[in-house]
Amino acid sequence: xxxxCLLAGLLVSSVAEVAGESATVVHDAQxxxxxxxxxxxxxxxxxxxxxxxxxxxxxxxxxxxxxGQFRDGRDADRFVWLRSFPDMATREKALNAFYFGPVxxxxxxxxxxxxxxxxxxxxLRPATAELAFGPAGSRAKPDPTxxxxxxxxxxxxxxxxxxxxxxxxxxxxxMKPAMEASGLKVLAAYVPLDAPNNFPRLPVRDDRxxxxxxxxxxxxxxxxxxxxxxxxxxxxxxxxxxxxKQFEERPxxxxxxxxxPRSALL
Numbered sequence: 001x002x003x004x005c006l007l008a009g010l011l012v013s014s015v016a017e018v019a020g021e022s023a024t025v026v027h028d029a030q031x032x033x034x035x036x037x038x039x040x041x042x043x044x045x046x047x048x049x050x051x052x053x054x055x056x057x058x059x060x061x062x063x064x065x066x067x068g069q070f071r072d073g074r075d076a077d078r079f080v081w082l083r084s085f086p087d088m089a090t091r092e093k094a095l096n097a098f099y100f101g102p103v104x105x106x107x108x109x110x111x112x113x114x115x116x117x118x119x120x121x122x123x124l125r126p127a128t129a130e131l132a133f134g135p136a137g138s139r140a141k142p143d144p145t146x147x148x149x150x151x152x153x154x155x156x157x158x159x160x161x162x163x164x165x166x167x168x169x170x171x172x173x174x175m176k177p178a179m180e181a182s183g184l185k186v187l188a189a190y191v192p193l194d195a196p197n198n199f200p201r202l203p204v205r206d207d208r209x210x211x212x213x214x215x216x217x218x219x220x221x222x223x224x225x226x227x228x229x230x231x232x233x234x235x236x237x238x239x240x241x242x243x244x245k246q247f248e249e250r251p252x253x254x255x256x257x258x259x260x261p262r263s264a265l266l
Contacts, residue, residue, distance in 0.1 A: 029067055029084035029133035031091055032124045032190055033204070034154070034212060036072075036255075037079045038117040044071065044079055047114040050107070051079075052262040058103040059083065062094045067133055068265030070152060070257035073220065077116070080154070080257055082265070084133065092198040099201065122156075123197060123204040124190035124212060127168050131189040133265075150216055150266045151223050152187075152257040157211040160249035163191045167211055167247045178240055179215070182230035189213040209249065216266060220256065 039047050048069065056066055065084045072078035085091040098104055126132035159167055168191065176186050192208045217223035230236055259266040 027065055027084070027086040028135060029065065029082075029188070030086055030125065031088055031193060032067070032082060032084040032133070034122040034124060034190075035081050035083070035118070036120040037081075037115060038120070039077045039079050040114050040116050041077050043114040044077060047079060047111065048260050050111055050114070051081075052260060054103060054107050055111075056262060058101075059094075059098055062097045062101075063090050064094045064098065066264060068152070068257075068263040069260040070255075070263060071260060073151065073256040073258050080255055082133075088193075088195055088198055095199040095202065099199075119203050121202065121204045122190075122207070122210070122212065123193045123195075125193040127163065127189040127191045127211065127213075128172060131172075131186070133188045149259055150218050151220050152214060152216045152255075152259065152266055153223055153227075154212060154214050154255040154257060156253040156255075157213070157248065158250045158252060159209045159211060159247050161247075162208050163211045170243060170247065171211065171213070174243070175240055178233065178235045179230055181235075182233055183217075183226040184215045184230055187214040187216060223256075 037047075048071070051069065060066060063085070067082035067084055069081040070079070072080055085094060157167070161167075163171075171189060176189075179186060190212045192210060194208065197204050215223070217226060
């Protein structure tokens with residue numbers, strides 16, 4: 001584990017910062033990291049405060065997009081965040097600039113002692129062009145009193161073969177429409193990126209047989225109710241569930257995620 005470090009896409013727009021600072025790049029999430037951090041027990045809020053004070057703008061000014069930061073609502077010691085890049089070349093350049101740059105060097109000693117494990121990382125690409133996270137929205141200013149808005153559900157489907165061998169088509173043509181008919185709007189869906197990790201100082205999981213999709217609701221109860229409605233539906237019982245079991249190697253992982261005060265998503 002390396003605690004010392006915390007395809008092609010389209011650049012949609014850039015916003016110039018004040019003189020003397022770098023530009024913040026806004027782009028579609030064509031290359032995305034799903035990062036699950038295990039935090040030292042009792043230190044998650046302190047870690048989030050440090051992260052959002054020091055490591056948001058300092059990454060985005062280098063061309064990294066922070067899609068969102070979250071508390072895991074089912075694990076008090078897990079912090080989950082999503083960051084993306086327009087392409088792999090930008091990823092390599094931006095990560096080198098950040099982790100060898102002045103902000104990380106100055107503050108890594110503050111963040112690292114709160115990290116128990118930060119190697120649970122998936123390197124992903126959109127499952128289809130229309131299932132990418134779109135351009136970034138606005139981000140809240142720092143406010144520790146801000147109440148989290150809504151619940152994001154990230155589902156990691158573990159498959160017995162690569163998603164291109166039938167699952168992506170099944171999800172797009174059958175599962176997604178059935179979920180949305182039950183009120184579960186699919187925000188985005190991603191599959192493993194078939195490319196070498198071009199910043200090996202930060203490891204990523206070498207797991208190509210999975211599929212990740214995202215939905216959200218105003219709160220846990222609303223999300224649970226929509227999931228229950230979906231699982232009660234006739235299309236789930238007669239069509240979706242039987243086919244899903246044929247694709248699954250083991251049960252999916254569900255991350256019930258609460259946005260932190262400065263999360264751009266939710």
